[in-house]
Amino acid sequence: MIRLLLVDDHPVVRAGLRAVLAPVDGIEVTAEAATAADALAAVQRDDIDVVLMDLRLGSGGDGVEATESIRALPNPPRVLILTTYETDGDILRAVRAGATGYLLKDADPDVLVRAISSAAAGETVLAPPVAARLLGRMQSPDTALTRRELEIVGRLADGDSNRDIARALTISEATVKSHLVHIFDKLGADSRTRVVAEASRRGLL
Secondary structure, eight states: OEEEEEEOSOHHHHHHHHHHHTTOTTEEEEEEESSHHHHHHHHHHSOOSEEEEOSBOGGGOBHHHHHHHHHTSSSOOEEEEEESOOOHHHHHHHHHHTOSEEEETTSOHHHHHHHHHHHHTTOOEEOHHHHHHHHHHHTOGGGOOOHHHHHHHHHHHTTOOHHHHHHHHTOOHHHHHHHHHHHHHHHTOSSHHHHHHHHHHTTOO
16 A cells, blocks of 8 residues: 655645545555645654655745655655646756656646556656656756856856956956856856846756
């Protein structure tokens, strides 16, 4: 029997998931949580095998942070993200936090059931659009930012000027401008603001 924890800040969503999973043999909804704190408490209190985690928990916290906290526990359960969000940044943050899989809320019930079983077995589960995004990133290594470029993007996010960046990194302003040209090109951005926005979307900040 797979013991499942449902984590979503919307009661109607949790009720819907419980209704879908109730008739399924081998899966038992053991607990529910609406916040990151409640999710962590439930995992520590109950014997959970898989956590079905929403990415956005409203004022109740962040699903990725909850995933990271849960996966840091001794003998943690698998965490399967179930969300409506599929940006590169969201996907990468979830994977880096230790999520076993990433599904979208428009998934068919039978797909969800198979995903829960696969996650319980330790298998990686990705919705087709999510898998396509990750594959696309792997097949485009030329768009990856270097360590120095990532440092500069971080300082752009802090509002630093070219002069500030040059002083902090002990390089010339001309070198900073050269790096910015490459950064703009790799991120497909035409302004410093768009660089920061795109870097954030890709989970680079």
